[in-house]
Amino acid sequence: MLNHILSAFRTYMHGDGAVLLPEMQLLLFAIGTLAMDSWAANTSSETSRGNDGTNKVFHQKYWNPAVALAGVAFSALTVWMLRGRIIQSGDLSGFHLTLVIDSYFIFFSALLLVATVLVILLSVNCSGISPARQGRYYALLLFACMSMMLMVSAVDLLVIFLVVEAASISVYFLAAMPGVTNRSPSAAVRFLLSSAFGSALVAYAFSLLYGLSGATNISQVAEALVRRHNVAKVIALSHQGGSHGLQMLQLLQSRLPEAVHWHTFTLEALPIAAFTLLSVGVILKFAVPPFQAEYSRASTERDFGISSPVILYLSGAYAIAVVALLLRSMFTIFADSQNIWWTIIAALAIGGISYGILASLRHTNLERIVIYLSLTHMGYVLLGVVAANEAAATAMTYYLFTYLFVMTGMFGVLIAARGQNASAGVLNDLSGLRRRSPVTALLLIIFVLALAGAPLTAGFFGRYFIFHSLLETGHRHIAWFVALSSLPLAYSYLRIAVYAWRGNRPETESGPVTFGISEAIVLGICIFVSLAAGLYSEPFTRMARYAFGQ
Amino acid sequence: MLPLTHYLFLSFALFLIGLTGVLTRRNLIIKLFSVEIILNATSINFVAFARLYGDAMGQVFAIITVVLLALEVLVALAIIAAVCSRWKCAPANDDKDLSSQLDY
Numbered sequence: 001m002l003n004h005i006l007s008a009f010r011t012y013m014h015g016d017g018a019v020l021l022p023e024m025q026l027l028l029f030a031i032g033t034l035a036m037d038s039w040a041a042n043t044s045s046e047t048s049r050g051n052d053g054t055n056k057v058f059h060q061k062y063w064n065p066a067v068a069l070a071g072v073a074f075s076a077l078t079v080w081m082l083r084g085r086i087i088q089s090g091d092l093s094g095f096h097l098t099l100v101i102d103s104y105f106i107f108f109s110a111l112l113l114v115a116t117v118l119v120i121l122l123s124v125n126c127s128g129i130s131p132a133r134q135g136r137y138y139a140l141l142l143f144a145c146m147s148m149m150l151m152v153s154a155v156d157l158l159v160i161f162l163v164v165e166a167a168s169i170s171v172y173f174l175a176a177m178p179g180v181t182n183r184s185p186s187a188a189v190r191f192l193l194s195s196a197f198g199s200a201l202v203a204y205a206f207s208l209l210y211g212l213s214g215a216t217n218i219s220q221v222a223e224a225l226v227r228r229h230n231v232a233k234v235i236a237l238s239h240q241g242g243s244h245g246l247q248m249l250q251l252l253q254s255r256l257p258e259a260v261h262w263h264t265f266t267l268e269a270l271p272i273a274a275f276t277l278l279s280v281g282v283i284l285k286f287a288v289p290p291f292q293a294e295y296s297r298a299s300t301e302r303d304f305g306i307s308s309p310v311i312l313y314l315s316g317a318y319a320i321a322v323v324a325l326l327l328r329s330m331f332t333i334f335a336d337s338q339n340i341w342w343t344i345i346a347a348l349a350i351g352g353i354s355y356g357i358l359a360s361l362r363h364t365n366l367e368r369i370v371i372y373l374s375l376t377h378m379g380y381v382l383l384g385v386v387a388a389n390e391a392a393a394t395a396m397t398y399y400l401f402t403y404l405f406v407m408t409g410m411f412g413v414l415i416a417a418r419g420q421n422a423s424a425g426v427l428n429d430l431s432g433l434r435r436r437s438p439v440t441a442l443l444l445i446i447f448v449l450a451l452a453g454a455p456l457t458a459g460f461f462g463r464y465f466i467f468h469s470l471l472e473t474g475h476r477h478i479a480w481f482v483a484l485s486s487l488p489l490a491y492s493y494l495r496i497a498v499y500a501w502r503g504n505r506p507e508t509e510s511g512p513v514t515f516g517i518s519e520a521i522v523l524g525i526c527i528f529v530s531l532a533a534g535l536y537s538e539p540f541t542r543m544a545r546y547a548f549g550q
Numbered sequence: 551m552l553p554l555t556h557y558l559f560l561s562f563a564l565f566l567i568g569l570t571g572v573l574t575r576r577n578l579i580i581k582l583f584s585v586e587i588i589l590n591a592t593s594i595n596f597v598a599f600a601r602l603y604g605d606a607m608g609q610v611f612a613i614i615t616v617v618l619l620a621l622e623v624l625v626a627l628a629i630i631a632a633v634c635s636r637w638k639c640a641p642a643n644d645d646k647d648l649s650s651q652l653d654y
Contacts, residue, residue, distance in 0.1 A: 158611050165618045169625055176629045188629050193581050196622055197572050200588035203615060204565055207595035210611065211558075214603040 018082070019094030019101055019153070022075040022109065023146045029071025030142035033064055037135020061134065065124050065518075068138040069117060072145070076113045079106060097217055098156035107547035108152040108324045111401060115317035116145040118408045118525070121518040122415055123309040137177060141313070144170035148321035152328070157206045157216040160325065164202065168195050168285070171318055174310050191314075194284055201281030208274040209333065218332045225271055226336050231259055232267040239264075275334050275341050282326045283348060286319035286378060308418070311367060312411040315374040320400050323381055327396065330385060342386045346478055349386070352379035353485055360492045364427045366414055369492065370407070373451070376489060377403050380466055386478060387469040390548070395465030398544035402450075402458035402533050409526030410447040413440060416519050430499040437513040443523060445497045450530040452493035453486055458533035461541075557598035564591035582626050589619045 013021070040063075083106045086092060092101040120141060147167035154160045172195070176188035210216060213224030238248035252259055334341060356376035360369045377399070384396035417433070417440060434441040450457035463486060470479035515523065533540045564587055571584025593612040600608025 158607070158614065161611075162614060162618070165621070169621065172625055172629065176632065189578060189626070192626050192629060193572075193578065193585070196582070196585045196626070197588075200568070200585045200592070203589055203592040204595070206611075207561075207592045207599070210608060211595060211599040211602075214599070214605060216607050216611070 016094035018085075019092055019099045022078040022082070023149050025074045025078060026071050026142045026146040026149070029067060029074070030139040030146070032071075033067050033135050033139045033142070036067065037064065037139075040135075061124070064134045064138045065120050068120050068142055071142055072113050072117050072120070075149075076110065079109050079113065082106065093155075095159075098159045099150070099153045100155050101153060103549045104324075104328065104547050105149075105153040107397065107543070108321070109149040111404060112145055112148050112152070112317050112321055115313070115320065115404055115408070116141055118412075118522050119309050119313045119317070121522045122312065122408070122412055124518045125516040126309055126415060133177060137174070140170050140174050140177075144174060144313070145317070148317060151321050152324045154325075155218050155328075155332070157209060157218065157221070160218075160329070161199075161203060161206055164199060164285075164322075164325070167318070167321065168199060171195075171314065174313065177310070198281040198284030201277045201284065205274045205277035205281065208270055208277070212270055212274070218329060222333050222335060225333065228267055228271070229336065231256065231262075232264045235259060235262055235267070236264045271334070271337065272340065272344075275330075275337075276344055278329065279326065279345060279348060282322055283352070283378075286315075286322045308367065308411060308415045311371060312408060315371055316404050316407050316411075319374065319378055320404060323378060323400065326382075327385065331388075338388050342388070345382055346386045346475075349379040349382040350478070350481060352376065352382070353481075357485065357488045357492055361488070366427065366430070366496065369427075369496065370410060370414075370451075373489065373492060374407065376485075377407075377451075380463060380482065383478060383482060384466050384469060386475055387466075387473040389469055389473055391465065391472060392469035393548040394541055394544045395462065395469050397547040398465060398533075398537075398541055399462035401540065401544060402462050402529065405526045405529035405533075406447055406450040406458055409443070409523055409530060410451060412519055412522045412526060413444045413447060416440065416515050416523075417444075417513050427496065427499045430496065431502065433500045433513075434502075440513040441500045443527060444500050446527060447530065448493045448497045448500075450534070452490040454490075456531075456534045458530040458537075458540075460534055461537045465541075554598055554602055557594055561591040561594040561598070564588070564594065578630060582623065586619055586623065589615055 017024075082092070082101050083103075086101055086103065086106070093099065120138065123137065123141075144167055147163050147170060150163040151160070151167060154163055172188060172192045175191050209221050209225075212228055213221040215221055215224055234248055234252060238245050238252055240248075330341075330345075353376045356372045356374070356379065360372035360376075363369055363372070381396050381399050381403075384392040384399070386392075387395075417430075430444075433444070446457070450459040453459040453463045463482060467479050467482045470476075470482065529540075568584045568587035568591065571587065572581055575581055575584065593615045596608040596612040596615065598608075600606065600612070
């Protein structure tokens with residue numbers, strides 16, 4: 001009996017189970033974190049009369065992140081093993097072709113796991129998360145990471161919709177955790193509403209796609225869309241009259257009799273409508289933090305509403321997962337009509353870039369500036385879709401990769417700077433930072449330069465590759481827009497650097513900024529990537545090329 | 551048997567109603583309901599297409615949409631309840647009702 005179960009389990013793990021293994025490990029560790037947390041809470045309430053309460057809190061503070069990190073490490077190991085397996089025997093797929101393991105999945109899931117590790121490390125010393133909620137916090141991070149990994153491996157409309165919702169729900173709860181300022185829930189409700197609106201639009205787009213194709217697998221949907229397009233051409237010809245038109249009409253009547261009364265306009269317009277709804281819905285999902293920053297004008301300029309590591313997770317990992325999903329669906333479902341829809345994406349991206357830059361100039365809250373500009377960066381990534389050649393694919397993945405590390409480094413410095421004295425919320429708090437702690441100021445300036453896209457840093461090549469691929473494919477005006485919009489973007493970022501550099505305000509209450517060991521690790525990794533990718537970009541571009549199987 | 555277009559027009563009308571609600575209303579609850587109306591329009595689309603193709607996938611999609619709809623309402627209401635307890639809004643003797651407190 002036991003042998004039977006074991007062999008069934010083994011067959012499962014070699015078939016469908018292997019496809020889901022990294023996510024399953026994350027899920028197990030997340031549940032483990034939750035269970036351990038409730039167990040620790042029970043035992044500590046029993047012995048609460050004793051005076052070893054601080055010791056317990058200390059243990060809890062390091063146990064939870066350690067378990068979460070172990071989960072991510074196991075998952076990363078599995079992803080690495082899967083990489084070896086797909087090199088040997090080609091792409092894996094499971095669960096009736098709804099999930100695939102290809103190089104795209106390997107690249108983006110590794111990126112998401114790294115992003116989760118960095119956020120976990122930054123959260124250890126963050127004052128915003130109370131010890132009582134720690135287990136839940138790390139479990140939610142793992143749940144979110146799991147759903148985002150599924151998001152990059154799903155190739156079926158139904159599964160995509162399910163995992164997008166799963167990721168969103170984890171992220172709603174993360175955003176609603178009482179954070180640094182205790183104003184989190186109001187910000188979280190707005191985030192939830194806009195994000196739910198986004199997923200409703202995505203669902204409507206999916207229903208249109210299902211109606212057009214009668215299938216839910218995205219490559220089958222793509223084939224069906226091509227077929228529809230051809231039918232529309234034939235119908236248009238049959239309406240022309242003449243002998244050729246009559247021939248087409250007869251062909252239509254014999255092969256597809258119900259199509260005689262179809263309108264070509266509906267056949268051509270519905271895929272475009274579905275595409276627009278899908279891209280607007282998906283963009284709403286990651287553009288939400290900027291919008292909610294806009295809404296929460298009622299709160300003071302000093303607080304943002306959501307605690308910093310969570311904002312980092314939203315505008316880093318979550319945005320990357322959502323963009324990766326959008327790229328996969330655009331390049332699979334709508335690959336054939338790229339010459340039509342690139343205008344929609346170009347308009348959305350240019351709008352996002354301009355809005356991000358203009359809005360960031362009006363604010364002095366550091367986190368808001370960075371959040372608004374994250375919209376700008378995602379706009380540049382989407383402009384790569386306009387070019388849609390091999391160089392552009394490399395450029396987009398390279399951009400997302402470097403952006404994640406530079407952004408995380410930036411947030412690491414801000415979190416460390418605000419850690420001790422809850423300052424560094426607005427630009428003015430930074431003045432005199434060079435005198436107070438030169439290392440922090442230097443790190444901040446390097447990250448700011450990398451985000452602004454200065455030469456010799458990681459940010460430069462990302463935008464240069466996008467620019468170059470746009471020029472290559474003949475989109476000259478958009479390429480020059482990219483080049484020229486870098487100037488106000490650089491101004492917006494350099495403002496932060498200038499504040500950090502100048503000023504010798506006699507600051508009595510705030511001493512030098514100190515880093516915990518976890519923050520030091522994060523900043524070390526981030527500074528390495530943001531300088532190394534700028535000085536010698538070859539290994540990083542090779543990694544980016546791997547994502548699209550080149 | 552009604553032709554497919556009737557269902558599609560119904561679902562499109564619901565979609566437009568939901569869209570207008572999300573974009574114009576300021577009340578959190580009404581916005582949430584408008585999002586749910588859009589999801590209902592989606593379900594109608596799926597069921598109609600499932601019958602057109604004689605394919606169970608659309609029905610499954612519709613059921614999953616309903617489940618997710620319920621989940622989303624649950625999460626949203628939990629968070630809204632947390633907001634209300636934090637904002638200390640709508641005490642029992644207040645002449646304003648709860649829904650007006652949820653405007654933003």
